Amino acid sequence: MIAEIQKPVSGATLMASEAAEAGAAVRRLLDANGPALAALARELRAAPPALVVTCARGSSDHSATYGKYLIETMIGVPVASAAPSVASVFAASVSTTRALCIAVSQSGRSPDLLATVKAYQEAGARVVAFVNDEESPLAAMADTTIGLKAGPERSVAATKSYITALAAFAALVAEWAQDEALATALTALPEQLEQARDFDWGAVVETLRDATNLFVIGRGYSFAVAQEAALKFKETCGLHAEAFSAAEVRHGPMAIVGEGFPVLAFATSDAAGNSVREASAEFADRGARVCLADAEAADASPLPVLAGHPAIEPILMVQSFYPMVNALSLARGNNPDAPLYLRKVTETR
Incomplete structure (x- = not known):
């Protein structure tokens, strides 16, 4: 028998308090890692990788989706997501050369992630x-370690560590591409996060x-936060949610969107956001x-929402999302800090 977990009252949860710290955490991240990111970017410009491979799971993998869109749109280098079981289960070697492997993790201790990083490192990839845990095995084995500086995160549901991972990708790409507009937007990000955390998304609650299920839609830079939102609905609210690109949702899934079907959509101010707006309008016309x-x-x-640089807008949106999903979890009788069957560090092999 599973012991009943004491449910928190009102919004007083670890998840809520940790999500509220994201602005300060991003400020620490940017202050602490500026020289390391600048040095890494110089090296990547001098010897560009032919391929970037990301290695992560869960919320960290969603941040890697964001990184993929940033790197491919602003740098032009292809980005692929590693399947950790290739190394940890099948023990397959890696033959890729001139690769950059970016591993993202809160704990830096999952065995399959470490096995994958080791395989790429042995093949000659820069890691x-x-x-977040700068004393972890992952930090020790990396060629360059960027500490996320989120601080302790005790709630099972990742929040501030996810936001700092998004900011880390944005900061790396801003330096690598020498993109002044993105760099300027990052400077304002900590203060904007503190504004966005207080936005009222109670209508979603x-x-x-x-609800029993829903779609979460984004496209381009916002697709990563659609993925993250869908995960948080499942793990904190017991609510089945699927994330789709506004383009992909038209290839079959949209057939089940009709009267009363719930949809949460994240639209940025760029051309990718137009696709989200078009899909949202079509679904609303059906009565969704x-x-x-x-x-x-x-x-x-x-x-x-706060408008600004299209690559930064999704980070601000997910900051507003977290307090809402915390409130929804409580409204549905759940404890967002300790979802059933889950624990903070998932040591998959």
């Missing part, structure tokens, strides 16, 4: 670790309080219950 965070609409967005 960069975005890791009312829409999803009794659409909750839209629309950076192009800014103050007129159905869900309040």
Whole structure:
């Protein structure tokens, strides 16, 4: 028999308090890692990798999706996501040359992640670790370690470590591409996160309080936060959610979106956001219950958002999302800090 877990009252959860610290955590990340990121970027410009491979699971893997879009759109280097079981289960070797392996982890201790990093390192790849635990085995084996500086994260549900991982990718790409607009946007990010955390997304709680499933939609830079949101609905609310690109959702899944079907959509202010807005409008016309965070609409967005650099907008949206999903978890009778059957460090092999 599973012992009943004491449920927190109101919004007083570890998840809520840790998510609220994201602005300060990003400030620490940027302050502490500026020289290391600049040095890494210089080396990558001098000897560009032919391929970037990301290695991560869960929320960290969603941050890697964000990194993929940033690197491919701003640098032009292809990015692939490693399947950790190739190394940990099949013990297959890696023959890729001129690769950059970016491993992302809160704990830096999952055996399959470490096995994958080792395989790429033995093949000659440069390894960069975005890791919160700077005393971890992953930090020790990396060629360059970027500490996420999120601080202790005791809630099972990752929040501030996810946001700092997104910021780490943005900071690396800003340096690598020498993109002044993105670098300037990052400077303002900590303060903007502190604004975004207080936005009222209560309309989503009312829409999803009794829901059984939903779609979460993004595209481009916002697809990564759609993935993260879908995971958080499942792990903290016991609510089945699927994340789709606004393009991919049209290849079959949209057939089940009809009257009363709930949809949460993240639309950035760029061309990718147009696709999200178009899909949201089509679903709303069918009678779906659409909750839209629309950076192009800014103050007129159905869900309040901060507009700015399109690559930064999703980070601000997920900061607003976390307090809402915490409230939804509580409204559905769950404890977001300690979901059933889950633990903080998942040591998959």
